[in-house]
Amino acid sequence: MNERELTARVKLGDEAAERALYDAHVDRVYWVAYRMSGRHDLAQDFTQDVFIRAFERIGDFRGDAPFGAWLHSITMSVVLNGLRKVKRFDQREAVLEEAGMVTSSVREAEPDLKERLAQAIDALPEGCRVTFLMHDVEGFTHEEIGAALGTTAGTSKAQLSRARAKLRIALADFAGDWIQ
Amino acid sequence: MTDDHMNDQPNDAIQDERIRALAAGHYNAPDGSVPRDAMWSQISAARRVARAGVAPVAAIAPAAEAVEQGTDVIPMASRRRTRTIVVWRWSAAIAAGLLLAFAFGLKYGQLSNTTLPVKTAVNTPATPKRIDPPLGAPEGPSPSPTPNGGEPSRSPRQNPATHPSSEPLAPSVPRDLASADTAATTLYRAAAVQTLMQAEAVLTAYRGVEATGRDPQAMQQAARWARDVLSSTRLLIDSPAGRDPQMRALFTDLELVLAQIVQLSGTPLQDSERDLIDRAMRDRDLLPRLRSAVPAGSATS
Numbered sequence: 312m313n314e315r316e317l318t319a320r321v322k323l324g325d326e327a328a329e330r331a332l333y334d335a336h337v338d339r340v341y342w343v344a345y346r347m348s349g350r351h352d353l354a355q356d357f358t359q360d361v362f363i364r365a366f367e368r369i370g371d372f373r374g375d376a377p378f379g380a381w382l383h384s385i386t387m388s389v390v391l392n393g394l395r396k397v398k399r400f401d402q403r404e405a406v407l408e409e410a411g412m413v414t415s416s417v418r419e420a421e422p423d424l425k426e427r428l429a430q431a432i433d434a435l436p437e438g439c440r441v442t443f444l445m446h447d448v449e450g451f452t453h454e455e456i457g458a459a460l461g462t463t464a465g466t467s468k469a470q471l472s473r474a475r476a477k478l479r480i481a482l483a484d485f486a487g488d489w490i491q
Numbered sequence: 492m493t494d495d496h497m498n499d500q501p502n503d504a505i506q507d508e509r510i511r512a513l514a515a516g517h518y519n520a521p522d523g524s525v526p527r528d529a530m531w532s533q534i535s536a537a538r539r540v541a542r543a544g545v546a547p548v549a550a551i552a553p554a555a556e557a558v559e560q561g562t563d564v565i566p567m568a569s570r571r572r573t574r575t576i577v578v579w580r581w582s583a584a585i586a587a588g589l590l591l592a593f594a595f596g597l598k599y600g601q602l603s604n605t606t607l608p609v610k611t612a613v614n615t616p617a618t619p620k621r622i623d624p625p626l627g628a629p630e631g632p633s634p635s636p637t638p639n640g641g642e643p644s645r646s647p648r649q650n651p652a653t654h655p656s657s658e659p660l661a662p663s664v665p666r667d668l669a670s671a672d673t674a675a676t677t678l679y680r681a682a683a684v685q686t687l688m689q690a691e692a693v694l695t696a697y698r699g700v701e702a703t704g705r706d707p708q709a710m711q712q713a714a715r716w717a718r719d720v721l722s723s724t725r726l727l728i729d730s731p732a733g734r735d736p737q738m739r740a741l742f743t744d745l746e747l748v749l750a751q752i753v754q755l756s757g758t759p760l761q762d763s764e765r766d767l768i769d770r771a772m773r774d775r776d777l778l779p780r781l782r783s784a785v786p787a788g789s790a791t792s
Contacts (some may be wrong), residue, residue: 324542326535333531341530349519359530363537425517428510432518447511448518475497475507486506 314378321369329366336379337362340386343449345439347390349433353397360389380455387451388461391441424485431481439474446471516656679732683742684785686723690745691781693717693774714753721749741784744775 312320312331320328340361345354365385372381432440445451446467453464453471460467479486488489697713724746733739751768772778 329535329538330531333534334527337530338525339528340624341525345521346519351523355530359537362530362534362549363541366504366534366538367541425513428513429518432514444514444518447507448515466514475503475510478510479503479506482506482510 315374318369318372318378321335321366329362332378333362336382339379340382343383343386346444346448348394353393356446357386357390357393360393361386364389365434383451384455384459387441387445387456391460394437424482427485428478431478434481435474435477439471440478442467442470443474443478447475499686604644676731679727682723683727683732683738684731686720686727687715687741687745687781687785689720690724690749691785693720693749693752694778694781697768698772716748717752721746721753725748738784741780744771744777745781748772748775748777 312328312355314332317328317332321332337358341354341358344357344361345351348354348357361382365382368385372378394408414482432443435443438460442456445456445459446453451459456462456467457464693713693716696716697710724742727733728739728742728746733742748768748771751771
């Protein structure tokens with residue numbers, strides 16, 4: 312049974328079809344949610360919300376685009392709203408100030424590149440962070456990001472450019488090694 | 492991604508690619524397995540709740556089919572809704588009637604005080620033996636009150652003192668102050684009749700609830716209903732309709748019993764409280780008096 316048939320059966324209230332669609336997409340949704348939140352409990356909550364909302368609104372899915380694309384737009388909406396609710400935005404804004412200090416700090420103080428990278432990404436403004444993760448890590452297009460964030464593709468490009476610039480600065484100590 | 496590096500330095504693309512790869516591999520990267528079944532149990536539970544939320548609509552369907560098939564099955568929820576609508580319609584009608592009556596009373600009462608100062612005393616019989624129903628209503632074979640349907644000799648303009656309460660329910664257009672006062676009295680009486688009908692229904696409903704298991708919800712519904720009728724009753728006590736001693740006594744007794752129902756029905760009734768209400772109704776012979784005061788056929792109007 313292909314995805315179009317599955318969605319048609321879900322619209323009729325077929326629970327087995329719901330489960331089949333869930334199995335096909337849950338990993339991707341879960342890991343995107345985890346990538347954005349960094350917490351398994353939040354990723355679990357977000358994933359559940361995504362599928363509940365998707366099944367509730369399955370009538371809105373017209374089948375013009377792949378179900379996965381439609382589902383991931385819901386995913387981004389749920390995740391971003393969820394992150395706002397847990398007030399991680401404010402925490403990251405506060406950490407942003409520390410990002411500049413990280414840039415000027417000596418390399419020996421924080422030798423772990425992975426940790427520095429994680430800190431730098433967390434320190435990004437939320438729009439930049441989300442855009443960077445969605446585009447560069449998860450592979451969404453600027454149009455999809457703009458739609459999910461309620462902005463334009465141009466805004467998404469600008470956010471991505473800012474994010475990359477900040478990350479380059481934050482990880483400048485490692486730049487020589489990478490280029491070589 | 493090619494147009495994303497148009498304004499960057501040559502090495503920026505390399506750095507960006509390294510950062511991207513590093514982030515994809517290490518920043519909140521997937522670790523472990525996805526708790527599929529745990530999440531699905533939550534999702535399916537939520538879906539079941541959502542489906543259950545739609546269920547009442549489906550549950551009505553069999554009843555609707557039964558109605559289509561000609562069986563007299565009406566869902567309980569529909570009955571309650573209908574009864575509530577009826578109560579509110581009655582309450583609105585009573586309130587509108589009382590307001591209209593008070594407006595007439597204020598307007599013409601002031602005028603009549605200047606021109607006919609002893610009008611009220613004339614209108615009230617000294618020793619009324621019974622509550623006079625509207626003209627032609629209670630005793631004749633045709634119970635419906637007939638507006639302006641009485642004999643010409645019983646016109647209120649011709650004999651207002653001896654037949655103050657035998658006015659038809661629908662007043663004629665007043666031509667002078669006397670007829671205006673009569674019209675106001677008629678309106679008060681119409682409001683009184685409606686209130687008494689409501690009161691009879693409330694008391695009957697209360698006794699029905701008492702007799703059939705004392706459902707708390709039904710009891711509270713009766714109490715709410717009684718509260719509405721109590722308000723109208725208290726207004727009527729102080730209105731010209733309450734000047735009739737017999738009617739006033741009926742209103743006063745009704746007020747007492749309704750107040751008891753309102754006060755006591757909010758909580759589970761004790762046996763003594765139920766006895767109190769029952770005794771008050773029985774000692775005052777309330778329901779028979781209400782039924783005799785309400786003209787036959789008024790309930791269908």
